[in-house]
Amino acid sequence: MSISISYAECSARERLNRLVDPATFHEWLPPAQRVMSPHLAQLGVPCAFDDGVVIGRANLAGEPVFVAAQEGAFMGGGVGEVHGAKLVGWMRRALRDRPAAVLLLAESGGVRLHEANAGLIAVSEVMRALLDVRAAGIPVIVLIGGANGCFGGMGIVARCADHVVMSDSGRLAMSGPEVIEATHGVEEFDARDRALVWRTTGGKHRYLSGDCDVLIDDDMQAFRAAAIAGLTRASAISLGSLEAEHRLLADRLRNAPEGADAIALWQQFGVADAAQVPDLDAAAVRALRVV
Amino acid sequence: MSDMLPGIEVLSYSFTGQHRPGPFSPVLVGVVGSGNLEVMLEPADGPACTVQVETSARGFGEIWQAVLRDFHRRHPLAGVRVSIHDMGATPAVVGLRLDQAVSELKHP
Numbered sequence: 001m002s003i004s005i006s007y008a009e010c011s012a013r014e015r016l017n018r019l020v021d022p023a024t025f026h027e028w029l030p031p032a033q034r035v036m037s038p039h040l041a042q043l044g045v046p047c048a049f050d051d052g053v054v055i056g057r058a059n060l061a062g063e064p065v066f067v068a069a070q071e072g073a074f075m076g077g078g079v080g081e082v083h084g085a086k087l088v089g090w091m092r093r094a095l096r097d098r099p100a101a102v103l104l105l106a107e108s109g110g111v112r113l114h115e116a117n118a119g120l121i122a123v124s125e126v127m128r129a130l131l132d133v134r135a136a137g138i139p140v141i142v143l144i145g146g147a148n149g150c151f152g153g154m155g156i157v158a159r160c161a162d163h164v165v166m167s168d169s170g171r172l173a174m175s176g177p178e179v180i181e182a183t184h185g186v187e188e189f190d191a192r193d194r195a196l197v198w199r200t201t202g203g204k205h206r207y208l209s210g211d212c213d214v215l216i217d218d219d220m221q222a223f224r225a226a227a228i229a230g231l232t233r234a235s236a237i238s239l240g241s242l243e244a245e246h247r248l249l250a251d252r253l254r255n256a257p258e259g260a261d262a263i264a265l266w267q268q269f270g271v272a273d274a275a276q277v278p279d280l281d282a283a284a285v286r287a288l289r290v291v
Numbered sequence: 292m293s294d295m296l297p298g299i300e301v302l303s304y305s306f307t308g309q310h311r312p313g314p315f316s317p318v319l320v321g322v323v324g325s326g327n328l329e330v331m332l333e334p335a336d337g338p339a340c341t342v343q344v345e346t347s348a349r350g351f352g353e354i355w356q357a358v359l360r361d362f363h364r365r366h367p368l369a370g371v372r373v374s375i376h377d378m379g380a381t382p383a384v385v386g387l388r389l390d391q392a393v394s395e396l397k398h399p
Contacts, residue, residue: 045299047345049329049374073325
């Protein structure tokens with residue numbers, strides 16, 4: 001019996017090494033090359049040797065894949081100019097080398113605000129590169145389970161992917177809890193209410209509402225198994241599929257109960273005993289999805 | 292008011308060591324986060340163990356000197372370049388990260 005290793009508690013590098021086949025990871029622009037942010041030092045903020053993202057290739061269940069991981073502990077995984085450019089170059093290379101899949105271990109608060117416009121442009125370039133990879137028929141799989149969640153521009157990037165895997169402790173959204181509270185007031189959203197935050201952005205909610213494809217426990221082996229299963233999960237985008245998605249979201253918004261909590265939304269989806277969901281483990285929640 | 296300039300402080304140290312590790316791939320441990328640091332070890336020419344620290348916590352040069360001197364007593368490395376990015380780690384955390392890096396060097 002092997003000991004369960006928490007995905008959330010691993011660093012980006014530890015996640016990568018445990019996700020792929022042993023000793024197959026090859027890094028591009030490794031720390032010793034010192035490709036770092038040109039902006040942070042001017043603001044008195046220390047740089048990271050890898051600018052908070054690790055990119056490279058590896059094998060996954062024997063298949064050649066491209067893998068990248070964002071380090072949430074460095075500036076909340078914020079996407080700066082170099083960080084974004086590394087992700088873009090990595091995905092453009094996928095267009096040339098045609099790996100079996102592109103896997104992004106996302107953990108990010110979105111744009112690194114210190115780098116302002118350079119970070120915003122970087123995130124939009126990441127989106128474009130991701131959609132180019134998808135259009136080339138290479139599946140893009142995003143895995144979310146870090147303590148910082150996946151927010152802002154990276155939340156959009158995640159939802160551009162073919163396949164999204166989340167743990168129940170992972171979070172995925174556009175504006176983060178503190179941003180919503182700051183802009184709309186604590187009556188609208190209390191960012192310190194952790195149960196509320198996870199009901200609204202957490203893996204269970206994303207799974208029950210169809211925003212992620214797979215819900216797993218916070219366990220490295222579960223992430224590896226889900227990543228392997230995701231290798232064959234390419235989903236083509238068409239005008240029809242986009243219009244169907246827009247109709248679904250418009251209906252959901254129109255029918256949302258006034259001032260509703262996530263529990264009311266789950267009830268509306270037809271989830272049995274929705275109030276119990278926060279107490280259930282991932283396997284029990286998997287059995288409840290009706291969307 | 293401090294009369295110190297804002298920004299990163301860069302500190303450099305050099306020690307003369309005896310133990311030269313064999314050829315090795317660069318080692319990176321730790322993350323640049325609040326109260327934390329990253330330490331990279333790379334092979335270098337010459338007999339020295341050089342250390343460059345970039346830190347957001349200015350004015351602690353003497354403490355860095357003491358922590359690194361203790362580290363060099365534990366691990367008298369030669370031909371190694373140590374590079375550190377620090378975000379206000381305490382001396383104990385710095386010592387542990389340095390030992391972790393040497394451990395990775397010996398048992399990759």
